[in-house]
Amino acid sequence: MSAVKQQVLIVGGGLAGLACAVRLHEAGARPLIFERSDDVGGRVRTDHLDGFLLDRGFQVFLDAYQEAGALLDTAHLELRAFRPGALMYHASGMHRIMDVFREPRALLTSALAPIGSFVDKLRVAQLRWRLTRLTTEDIAGHEDTTTERYLTRAGFSPQMIDGFFRAFYGGIFLERDLQTSSRMFEFTFKMFSQGSATLPSRGMGEIPRQLAARLPPGTIHLGAQVTEIQPDSITLASGDHFQGDAVVVATDASSAAELVTADGTHEPAWRSVTCVYFAASRSPLGEPIIALNGTGAGVVNNVCVPSDLAPGYAPPGQALISVSVLGTEASADLESRVLDELEAWFGRTVRDWRHLRTYRIERALPRQAPGTGLTGPGYRKEAGVYLCGDHLWSASIEGATISGLRTADALLQPS
Ligand SMILES: Cc1cc2nc3c(=O)[nH]c(=O)nc-3n(C[C@H](O)[C@H](O)[C@H](O)COP(=O)(O)OP(=O)(O)OC[C@H]3O[C@@H](n4cnc5c(N)ncnc54)[C@H](O)[C@@H]3O)c2cc1C
Structure with a gap:
């Protein structure tokens, strides 16, 4: 008799929970999602x-x-x-820095823009050439440091780092000190170069909606705040109790820390x-x-x-x-x-x-400090329950999806 987990209780209807549920459902299992808010999507709404x-x-x-x-x-x-590139507002006005590999016509305006030196622009091209040839697995095997140190070591001038990278990656990492993992920098730079x-x-919000639409009616419970979990059951704030073969905590890292470890051990910044x-x-x-x-x-x-x-x-x-x-x-x-x-x-x-x-x-x-992303199985098992979410792979739509899919794959393995 197969011991594949059939009834899986998933806490959280963000992209990780939805990806996990879609994979489980399409493999013949019966996932149920419990989402505390009034719709699916989590941070993507x-x-x-x-x-x-x-x-x-x-x-x-x-x-x-x-x-x-x-x-x-x-x-x-x-x-x-x-368009591949950006407009950069500087004291001297608005300048255009384009990815000239995809917009060759912008070569001149980008080369003339007073942001970084000509050597900086060559280094961008070199970085692009190198990273597009690597797989995410290759990147995950690289030494990890801060993005700031990585860019300095790569030979970029302070003008280029301050005048371009802090603003561009500030919008991605949501911090301008560039203290985020250099592997995450390499991963996103590769993604921006390739697409x-x-x-x-x-x-x-159409992204989570599309995933939710692939699940059978009755799979998603909205307004369902989970307050207690066991390896085979969950309890909602309403007092309702659900029994299953496995529990997946697909919440953000802070909620997971509250639910699973109770002492906030994994509470992130x-x-x-x-x-x-x-x-x-x-x-x-x-x-x-x-x-x-x-x-x-x-x-x-x-x-x-x-x-x-x-x-x-x-x-x-x-x-x-x-x-x-x-x-x-x-x-x-x-x-x-x-x-x-x-x-x-x-x-x-x-x-x-x-x-x-x-x-x-x-x-x-x-916060994605050096040494925290793109490695490991993409999920964690703790106190008998599975944890998944962007904090277990990379803080991105891709990271949340990968984590959800890997968790489902683990549950679908006969034990
Ligand atoms: C402003 C912003 C900009 C971003 N920019 C980008 C970008 O440009 N590109 C990119 O790829 N990524 C970006 N991201 C990151 C990306 O959106 C997230 O990494 C991803 O959506 C996380 O998905 P998740 O499923 O892991 O977590 P979440 O989306 O946080 O989902 C967790 C769900 O669990 C629910 N939950 C929590 N506790 C409980 C409980 N006790 N009971 C029931 N439900 C519970 C929550 O309500 C939530 O719906 C950005 C995020 C933000 C917020």
Whole structure:
């Protein structure tokens, strides 16, 4: 008789929990998801406001993600790509730094942009050449240090690190000190070199929705806060009790620490971000590109206009502007500080923007210190339960998906 786990109770309906459930269901097992909030998606959700689509924090799907790309029906997501590169706002004005391998026509403007030296630009090309030839497994085997030290060792000038990498990777790692693992830097640099940063045309929330739609009715319990777990059962805040063959804790790292170890042993530090949305009658960028603050001063890290890529993000005749501010400073006048700052970037037009909503996301990414990511099985078994989530592989959509899939594969092994 097979001892494959049939009834699997999954705590958390983020991407890790959903990926785990889809793999289990498609292999013939019976997963049940218990999600405490009012919808699936976890950190990947989209709100609707007056015809605008507001992702809960600016984030992108990198279409080079192998496992998430294979699991999802990306054609149906109608991914819309950002141009490969960025606009960099500096004291001398706005400059364009493009990935010239994919936009060769931008070679001259990128070469002439006063950000880093010509040697820095050659080093970017070398890094690109080297990393695109490596697998994620190769990268996982590399010595891990901070991204800042890695870039210095790679020979980049302080001007290039301060004027480009801090802003670009600030938006990805949600910190500008570049203390995140260099393996994570290599992984994301490879992904950006091999594919595009994209948005689904109906919002990032379509990603979890698509996975949820592959599960049979009755699989997902919403508003179901799990308060106690055992290796074969869970209890909800409502007092309801469910019995199964296995329990998977697919929550964020802090909730997992509370549920499983109770003493917070694995409680991680978090990177936080604030996303401020504005509506305007026209886009200040006019193209699908990310604009970055390369000055090293001010609160804004990056700006983009999702409706320039995917018009469905805004009602006809309007533009949706997304501004990311690192951290979650509770300043009452944050929106006006953002506008004051962006007036230097875009001129008086910002005075006509209408504030839509501000998201302060305290627990956006687990801090990925050197030595913590891209290695190991992608899940952990502790006190008889399985743990999965982005904190067990890499803090990304790909990382959460891989972790969920690996956990399901482990459960599907006859024991
Ligand atoms: C602002 C922001 C920007 C990002 N940018 C990018 C990006 O550009 N590209 C990229 O690839 N990734 C990005 N990420 C990271 C990516 O979104 C996450 O790594 C990934 O979504 C994590 O998925 P998860 O399933 O591991 O965890 P989560 O999404 O946190 O899901 C965990 C779920 O568990 C539920 N839960 C917790 N406790 C309980 C309980 N007791 N009972 C029941 N349910 C519970 C939660 O409600 C949640 O739904 C970003 C994240 C944020 C927030």
